[in-house]
Amino acid sequence: MKTTDTRVRRAITAVGGGRPVVITTGPENDNEGYLAFAAETATPRLLAFTIRHSSGYVRVALPAAECERLNLPPICHRGENRFDAAAHRVTVDWRGTGTGISATDRAATIAALAAKSSDPSDFRRPGHVVPVEVATAGVLGHPGPAEAALDLTRLAGRRHAAGLCDIVSRHRPSAMARGGELLEFALEHALPVVSVGELISYRRRVEPQVERMAETVLPNRGEGFRAIGFRDVHGGGEHLALIVGDVGPGVPVPLHVHVECVTSDVFGSTACRCGTDLRAALSDMRANDGGVVIYLRPPGPMRACGLTDTEEIDSGELSQTVAWILRDLGVYTIRLADDAPGFGLVIFGAIRERGLRVAG
Ligand SMILES: [Zn+2]
Structure with missing residues (x-):
């Protein structure tokens, strides 16, 4: 302890x-x-x-x-x-x-x-x-x-x-x-x-920090992503888990963690790498027929690189959110595909604290 x-x-x-x-x-x-x-x-x-x-x-x-x-x-x-x-x-x-x-x-x-x-x-x-x-x-x-x-x-x-x-x-x-x-x-x-x-x-x-909201299948180029919405129990954040293939205990699941960036995610701005990284993660998931993308929308003002002064994100808090979402999904072993500088390591720590395994 x-x-x-x-x-x-x-x-x-x-x-x-x-x-x-x-x-x-x-x-x-x-x-x-x-x-x-x-x-x-x-x-x-x-x-x-x-x-x-x-x-x-x-x-x-x-x-x-x-x-x-x-x-x-x-x-x-x-x-x-x-x-x-x-x-x-x-x-x-x-x-x-x-x-x-x-x-x-x-x-x-x-x-x-x-x-x-x-x-x-x-x-x-x-x-x-x-x-x-x-x-x-x-x-x-x-x-x-x-x-x-x-x-x-x-x-x-x-x-x-x-x-x-x-x-x-x-x-x-x-x-x-x-x-x-x-x-x-x-x-x-x-x-x-x-x-x-x-x-x-x-x-x-020790207390669950997210609750599961809606679940659906989003059609996408022939195949579908399973999409599950989550909401923070405290605070106003809403998040999305996109899943390809089977997830569950045992098999290491590739994980990509993304923090919302409207300019890049939606409008394809190249002022930052956010959207490019997200699309690469989604096509890797499709190519490998497996993986999870956790799309985080922290509470507070819209995040949009190049447009708004994006507030410093509380990576400690977000990594707890990620850990609780994975637990809800029944994912116990992950391969970290995250390339957000500095964020991956924090998530790594939070996930280990929650008894999840990080492979590879
Ligand atoms: Zn961005």
Whole structure:
């Protein structure tokens, strides 16, 4: 098992067992750290620990449906970005609490926010706990710490509600803990550490990332291509698998992976090699009476070399898509016929991780 998978699984086990974990945002997002736990397991002791080592601004990540069910409206108007401050919902205290600010009171409020039996009248507004709405798809919808915390509760089989709070630096109490200090803190308190990025790649590996849509036979110069449409489970990408001959476990299947390029694929522009490579792959398949072309249409703006500034493609994400499509097709051994520079190697890695074999 990969080291990062082990880290993710340790975090899931801890959250399932009512213990806190440290979620880090990674170097690309300031290396910040959060204490996170399953809201239903909140206790006065856990909250006292959380408040002592953090900014004390304890939030509870909840799915949108739960925010609606408990009548927790947005704390301010929605901005352009759905997951900005507007994701914060009106603050609450559980009605059975005193002032609502003590660790004991906040533990009761947090546990009540997670309880299936709670209803809107169980809470006073405003209060001392901040509910935050998170993306339904979790870190695969928005790569943030609140989504990561909620994903961990879901993966642990707990109620979908997670407490989280920013960790403060011990050496510089006026600043937040970052990078190495977070690891020291986690080690000292024997807490698992997981980054948002690790959780994203774990979920992409273990949860199917595509679903099969339509299937048909496309007539083409006497013979037909079997064509199967796929759609990303999260995000708007739609993809196509074109198949010639029999595919299945055992026989190595030649594979060509193509990323859409409208100018070249459709209009035959020679400004790039995309269309030429695709047509060559299709005629090789016909000549050899076997093979698979995976035609990827990543979400976002149209890709067209020479016409639009083609955004850098996320080859790590696309290679996971390829691996899940192959798995759906029942292809377990491939020969890589891909000649997209750099992309072939990434796909190679993702395919091996998924237990597929690469021959030749
Ligand atoms: Zn192109």
